[in-house]
Amino acid sequence: MEFEVLGPLVVSRSGVPVDLGPPKARALLAVLLGRPGRAVAGGVLAEALWGDDPPKSAAKNIQTYVHQLRRRLGDPGRIVHQNSGYLLRVGRDESDVTRFDDLVAAARAVHAGGEPVRASELFRDALALWRGEAYYGMVDIPIVAAEAARLAEVRLSVLAQRVDVDIRLGRHTELVGELTALAGEHPLREWIWAQLMLALYRCGRRADALKAYLRARDVLVEETGLEPGRELRDLHEAILVGAPFLDLPEPEAAGARTAGPPEPESRGTAVPRMLPGDIGDFTGHEAELAGIDAVLRGDREPDRPAPVVAVSGEGGIGKTTVAVHAAHRLRKAYPGGQLFAVLDGARSTAADPHEVLGRFLRALGMPDAAVPGNEDERAAAYRSLLADRQVLVVLDDVRDERQIERLLPGSGTCAVIVTSRPRLGGLAGAHRIDLGGLPEADGDTLLRRIVGSGRLAADPTELKRLLELCAGLPLALRIVGSQLVTRPHWKVADLVARLADARHRLNGLRHRDLGVRASFQLSYRALDPPARRLFRLLGLLDTPEFAVWTAAALLDGTPRTAQDLLDELVDVRLLSVTATSAARGVRYGFHDLVRIYARERAEAEEPEDVRRAALVRAFGAVLALTEIVHRTDEGGDYTIIRGDAPRWRPDLVAGTLPEVASPLAWLRVERLSLLAAVRQTAELGLDELCWELALGGNQLYQVMCYFDDWQETHQCALAATEAAGNRRGQSMLLMSLWSLHCAQRRFDLADECDTRALRLTEEIGDS
Template sequence: MEVRILGPVEPTVPPKPAQILAVLAVECGKIVPVERLIDLIWGEEPPPQARKSLQVHISSLRRAGLPVEHRAAGYVLNAEPENVDLHLFRRLVTRAGGETDLKAKAETLNEALQLWRGAPVVFAQTLDVQRLAAAEQWVDAELALGRHAELVERLGTLVAEYPLAERLRGQLMTALARAGRRADAMRVFRETRKVLVDELGVEPGEQMQQLYRDVLEGTKESRRNYLPRDAGDFTGRDRELSRLLDCDGGVWWIEGPAGVGKSALAVHAAHRLADRYPDGQLFVDLHSPSGALDALLRAMDVPSERIPESAEERAALWRATVGGRRVVIVLDGVVSVSQVRPLLPGSPGCLTLITSRSRLCGLEGVRRIPLDVLSSDEAVTLLQRILGDERVAAEPDQAGEVARLCGYLPLAVRITGARLAGRAHWPVSKLVRRLSDERSRLDELVADDLAVRSSLELTYRGLPEDVQGAYRIFGFLGLPEVPSYLWVHLLDEDVLDQLVDARLLDVIGSARYRMHELVRLHARELAEAEDPQQDREDLVRRAVLAALSTVDGLTEQLFLAVPRMQDSLGVVTAAARPTDKDAWFAREESLLTKLVERAAELGLAEIASQLAEVLVFAWFGLRNRYEAWERTHTAALEAVWKTGDLRLEAVLRCSLGQMHYKRDNLVEARSWFDTAQTLFVNLGDKRGEAVAMNGIGMVCRDLGEYPCALEALGRARELLEATDPEGVAHALYGIGSIARELGQDDQAFDTLEQAETTYRRAQSRRGEALAARGIGLVHRARGELDLAEEHIVRAHEMVAGTGDELLGCYTAQAWAKVLIRKGSFDAAEKLLHTALVGCRDVGDRFGEALVWRTLGEWRLAGGDYTGARTVLTDALASWTDLGLRLWRARTLRDLGAAHACLGDNAGAGRCWGEASALFGRLGTRESGEALQWPVQWNLVISQ
């Protein structure tokens, strides 16, 4: 069935279904979301029952025999595009653009224009612009064929339909002048000037005025300026423009990706240079060398009968025609060097500006100007020039966000500006909301005849098939960048280089590729439309395996971390290991996080979980990268829920419990561990249960719930005894640290020494250091400072060899506290400030509070009681926020001492009273010390 929308909709249906059919026909074969249909049909304020009404109207279309189908996201007209007059029109216009024969070109364009029967019921303004552009091309072809008199009547009709189309009026003047009707041509100019001044408040453009002067002087129509209208809001490009304005002729190659503003720069520069090139300012939208030469020769008034057939003879005639003249030529849209060679003038006084999306070589003596996107400030300035200062000034942050969502691409910014300019009632923030959805962003970047999608489509369709496939692969991955350790398993480097040459990819550093955000959205859209789902999923699976092959060799078994899952999904060749692990992960963290989220989004739950977990051991857990840890595991967990895999759910919950534990969110950590432990028990997974119990034990220890902690850690030790020495060491360390807090020193020594030995057998250098520090803390609590320093220094030196900077902060703090008690204040201060910076860098709130409290002790021991009170008060607030009663009590004890030393007995009494009560409830080693505190600090004062 044929569908016609270029005029009244056919087949004939009621008005609202006709509008819906027209919208679906415009997007023939593509899904149109329900919300977009409602927005387009009913506007800003749809009726409450719009969704239901839409369903009713769709039903009426189906009853009329139209193939409208419902899909998950909306509706689609399932018809061949050639059966829709709009798409037939566009195909004919495209075909005409490639015609080198003027007669065939004119006939094809005329056939396209004959499809129009009136005003469309939807997108009237946008489609009308396309019709006008086709009409102007048809008139150009007819004028070039010498059919001046025959054109006048039809041109008059077109001018009546498009009274503000200045170029169309200029074509009418040309036809009249060539037909010998000079007076009528001058009348058209006067009418044009009146319409433009009355309606728009502007004078006719330079080309129209030059045409009038030529007609007035009785000469042929102007050959001086065939440039498109200059952009009045041209923004940025100061350096590039300066190079062009300062040059004296030659050939300049302006290259850059689609929509970056190559043509705008060339046309703007050509207009600015018009006075220096008085013999002609020419513009050719390049399709073929032969056709371009024909257009250029006719623009220089070479009669049709003198233009030879062969390209070689035309090139020779072109060089002879411009020889000795000063002409600026813009060759727009070049795709190959072979297109350009015949068009280059031989005269040294000419300037040729070439624009191309491709990086091409082989043309001698060319100076290149590469263009990238605008800066953020330039993009906002462009938006401001389109919208006006007031609208941007009213919402500056939203204007900046619009520019960002446009990727600072000039075409996209210009489109959003045009949309907002045409909707004065829209706040800028409304467009921000609409652009924020990646799925519909390209739909939003359309205004009249401007569209980011169609601009990219032109480049894409000109690529070889294998390069098109690589483009789709790159887009579907959804990654901001693709480094070599990924793409070597997915793509051929030669193919990637072709995408770089087509300016669809950028090379960053060594063999690392980046795709502009809007380009990526287009590539992903094509992949989802053209590639089978299984192929797309396999692509992401291979990317994850490639990442695993690199990351897996960088992992460490972390304290209380969930053991890594075995790779049962296939093997890829191991990538070269980075020499600087920290620098590598700092660069790759965002990409690897996005890769996990992409795999999870596609339902690849197992492999997404595997990469998420490996990253904990390799980076997230070692450097407290909490945000990425949470993002990857939350994404993986959502995918796992959909599969019903309870073991994977338990593993991820356990890891999230560890993440919250390390973030000092103890109550939340306990909840995650509890749920994971229940799942593991139900699954009969004793290893998993033990890991969860270890987590529960450490949370309860920090909360001061020691009986619960000992029960959980004892159970973990029991479960792991025969299979996992490192897990046993974790449990022993927890049990020993609790014994230390309870003052059970003999048990603490015995258990922590077992932990140290077990860690050593398991070759866990980090665990061994942790246990050695724990033993040193018991000696310190007993006042055995030399022994304490021996163990803690040994731990500090071991940590230095593991690269665990955070644990190094804890060993430094423990050592500093020994030095304070020994009177080595300078050495202690240096250690404490290093530890404080380290804890802040990784966002470790517990460690930062611990160091602040120790700095308070340092000030107290050094006699700076006022400073001690200030620092300890800050530390006290941190312990309160963290909900850690034991550490609050210890800080209150020291704060009481500061008050006592300052003569504030009431303040000291309040602090010591609360500290004593807390120690008593917790049953820790300090619970019997309260009576000694006033005596101890009074003695200090008396000395």
């Protein structure tokens, strides 16, 4: 048997695909394949198949699906009942995932042995096993989506290693096209931009390398608000001055290095500095910090266990802040460096120790090629690298003891700070700190440091009440402090009045998972029915932020009505104002957890046809905006071919737009919303809307040189129209891609698009 998940799920016997039966049976098999050789509890399977509301017959139904799968797989022993769950037996040579892992391990081994050409071939063989996105079409199941996301990250990591090998082999010319496409697919991955810049530079295209940096910076600043990292900035400066180290090293280029120990030496000698920045207004917890100092500043002997401090407490209590602050105070005591990892223990998809070990080994100076593929070997290498070094390890948001057992150093010269929500009773010999809230005096000090003493001194009675409402929770204090800073017209009494009613209290006042949900639920139930409906419908959108006309379209109502309801949602903290400026107008957005809750309520309370109709209206409003921009900028509508997708009330959309110097500014504000709309219409099978939305951004893409957006939206829409057999949409997209490729001077691709577009146009009679 062959089990393939690196693409759509396919099971075959002797090369012949096996019919896996109904969707629920396929979903069950997908969950089991994500954990081969491990039993999956019946409750986990039920949640995967039916979400939070499984039928009473769930266990019986699962038995039926298992029976069907056993029969279709032709081997009753493939799926066995074990420990109130089910286990799928898959041989190592039967899974494309394990074949991928084995090829990657072999590639790393031969590269470490001095055979980069063979390593590149093996990396390519491994990546060739991918037929698309892992578990394609099944990522609506959260547990499957988590495994697919993990595999996608692994694939990108392997791709990065293969590109690194190829660029060291002098294959920069061949890499330019691939890296350009990758930068479009993953614009926030700085390593891709770095390799593209280096490849362009080595091709003698120094100006293009510098332009690539500017594109990378634009994307990072616009989408994250952050400047490029130090490595990318340093590379940019090196290219500006033509630094000699950028030239291709001769031995590697010629592939002349003979087999032998990997270079640089695999033991690693780097001093890691992985700690996040310290917090300048840190307040309180003097006793806890003194306790950490007492344990971790003492005499350390290599033959004794590494000292461990375990800091536990509820969400939002400040565990990470205390751990990072303490670690910064201890930097001089640990000259070997500091390792830091967030293990996401409170989330459903906690960090994999295998991946964390890989990051730590690289931070300690081990070359990529020398990092073992096997977790046992990684753990052994990690302990060896830390032997006799003085390194402080900070492990944040740990789920349980098992998650970190391989991340603990074996040498007493090192030390560990662990943070977790539960108490980790299984950490032998650990010094435990149960972190409590800040006393009122410390809370007062923290608020004054955030907001300023002068503003808070005006009303000490209301300040005392505000501190009581925050109950000493540092995160809550930071949230209310930020509210006062960003709303200078508010008095403390205004904020107290907003928080006095539990239904409107800031969601951040409780941060355990159930507490967050309960807090959202209180606010949600306090809303009038129309506001509840808008909240649910807004949760359906993937866009990071939106304007009032988007809300109006979802409701199929007026902007005035939508504005009133948006204000109500903002008042109960279920929505945030993300921007208020003359050029952008008022923009709204969700906190990520609130968005998840809103979507849950929509799926539970709104019929599917109602949800779909609301999204069609919202995307139709975006399409109407693109045409408004086109008409206003060009002085008329010169569209030759228009699709049949519905436009939602262009008159209402136009009436809400702010005054701007250029109509194109309206579309630039909605750039990310347009990208999200193209992706989401493609996912929903709304192919006509999808291709018209993609084309609607052309004017912005051309004028602003947003070539990556141009490529992504059109490729996404092209896939959607091809799947739907929409030849008119395909032809229009291909003609637009012809323009893109000409602008990029990729004339071979332009000719291909032109030929395909002409053929399709002739077929449908639009020539």
